[in-house]
Amino acid sequence: MGSYDDFIERLEKICSVLFAFTFLLFLLFVSLMVFVLQIILIVFLMQKIAPDDESLMAVTGLVALTYFFLGAVVFIDLISLGGFKKIKEKHISKIYFFIYRFYSFITLSFLYRPLLYNFIDNKYTRKLFYLSIPYIFLVIGGYRMFENNPNPYYPDRELQFSNGVILDDYYYDDLRNNLLTEFPNEERKINKKLLKPFSMESFEITKSTSSIFIKLDKNMKKLMDKDSTITPYRKDGIAFSWFNANILEDKEQVSLVNQREKEIVGLINQRKEITKNYKSNPAVGKKLKDSITFIIDTRSSFWENEIANYESTKINKIINKYLDNINFQIDTMTISLEQCYFYSHPHYQEQGLKCFFKTDSLSVGVHRIKIFRNIINKQNEITKDSIFLPIIKQ
Numbered sequence: 410m411g412s413y414d415d416f417i418e419r420l421e422k423i424c425s426v427l428f429a430f431t432f433l434l435f436l437l438f439v440s441l442m443v444f445v446l447q448i449i450l451i452v453f454l455m456q457k458i459a460p461d462d463e464s465l466m467a468v469t470g471l472v473a474l475t476y477f478f479l480g481a482v483v484f485i486d487l488i489s490l491g492g493f494k495k496i497k498e499k500h501i502s503k504i505y506f507f508i509y510r511f512y513s514f515i516t517l518s519f520l521y522r523p524l525l526y527n528f529i530d531n532k533y534t535r536k537l538f539y540l541s542i543p544y545i546f547l548v549i550g551g552y553r554m555f556e557n558n559p560n561p562y563y564p565d566r567e568l569q570f571s572n573g574v575i576l577d578d579y580y581y582d583d584l585r586n587n588l589l590t591e592f593p594n595e596e597r598k599i600n601k602k603l604l605k606p607f608s609m610e611s612f613e614i615t616k617s618t619s620s621i622f623i624k625l626d627k628n629m630k631k632l633m634d635k636d637s638t639i640t641p642y643r644k645d646g647i648a649f650s651w652f653n654a655n656i657l658e659d660k661e662q663v664s665l666v667n668q669r670e671k672e673i674v675g676l677i678n679q680r681k682e683i684t685k686n687y688k689s690n691p692a693v694g695k696k697l698k699d700s701i702t703f704i705i706d707t708r709s710s711f712w713e714n715e716i717a718n719y720e721s722t723k724i725n726k727i728i729n730k731y732l733d734n735i736n737f738q739i740d741t742m743t744i745s746l747e748q749c750y751f752y753s754h755p756h757y758q759e760q761g762l763k764c765f766f767k768t769d770s771l772s773v774g775v776h777r778i779k780i781f782r783n784i785i786n787k788q789n790e791i792t793k794d795s796i797f798l799p800i801i802k803q
Contacts, residue, residue, distance in 0.1 A: 430537050433521065433528055437541060440516040444480055447515065448473050483512045488542055490529060573777060573797025579605050580798050581612045582622070585756070604759050607780055607796060615803045617769035621746070622754055623735065624761040631785040632734050639727060662719060669712035676705045731762060738779040739771065739800075771802040 455469035486493040486509070493505050513519045529535045569575035578584040579602065592600050608622040633639060640659045680701040687694025728749050737744050744766050752763035778798040783791050 426534055426537070429524065429528055430534070430541070433524060433538075434541050434544065436518075436521040436524075440518050444512075444516050448477060451476070479508055480512055480516075483509060488539070570796065573779075573799075576612075576799055577605070580607060580796075581609045583611045583613075601757070604754060604756050606782070607798075608754070608756075609778065609798060609800065612799075613801045613803055614768050614771070617767060618765055619768050620763055620765045621737070622752065622761055622763050623731065623749075624754075624759050625731070628784050629731060629734070631789075632783055632791070633727075633730060635791075636730055639723075639730060659723075662716065662723075665712070665716050665719060669709075669716070672708055672712070673705060676701055676708065680705070728762065732764075734783040736779075736781040737766070738781075739776050740779075768802060773802055776800050776802060 451473050452469060455465060458465075482493070482505075486505075494502065494509075496502050496505070513522070518525075525538075529538050564572075564574075566575065570577075578588045585608070589597050589601060604622070604624055606624050606626060606628075608624070610620040610622075630645070633641075640661075641657055643656055680698050683694055683697045683701065687697065732746055732749065735746075737746055746764035746766055749762045749764040751760070753760055754763075776799070778800055780796045780798070782794050782796075784794045786792050
């Protein structure tokens, strides 16, 4: 058995090694996540700044690939315990020194390097260090290595969606809200996911009118970009918002505004000239000025209506263009989506359209919603996608 003091000493040594190993694993995992998130951030920022600039995206991909490759070199040096630092060629070691210092700062590894050196200095703990590398990757993606299939005859979700034989709570406002209320408050936000492309108002329809929320996602934005007849209101991605610098000019609207200003300014100048020319006869001057003022008010009202009608027409054109990419059916009957409104869904403030449709002609029982939509594939071509949702008319 040995002495009790020796037992306590061995136990303390094992506990200190386990604590240091766990702490070191956590720090290595943080460095890996910081490294990966920085690559994602680079690509994400470039997509937001210039999403349609293919040359810039190619340069961004090259920068991200170089960043990843040099990071892999530093990682190999880490697991080889300074293999690249032992190279005697001065030019190579000098270049690698700057790369090493850069990634040491970027990944925050300089904060725990003393602990790492002290850990690998011992022969026993050095073995644990080598074990930590596959352990980290096993924790990240090892859960996908195994799966439990309690029901081998249960089809995959994609197959269920393609055949319309699935009831997903996230496609219905009422079912989704009931699902989230079942989680405790502290777990509700964790289990809350973004909305699907469509969300029905309710699964069980009891009224003569129901609604569907159409999410305006990136796919919809790409479809709208293909229509050159519609001018967007703002620039896509990150833009300088001071002084409305991110608002795009609508040439037709600007033309209407310029015509209005040109005509109204001309009439105002005429009124000023009347004031100058009829100082000796103010009664006649007042009569002429009143007639010009009446014309100014009339033409101002006319141009305001013209601009308002243009803005209203443009909004309706945008809504109709969105709806042109969607075919909404119940069973085999195409349903017209009427009275669509721009709507920010309270779930996660997702922007979209809320469209209403009549259900009074539906018979009592189960019906099948069919939604066919246009999508942009990787080849930038328009293809069709379909979603099938069941509903119950009470």
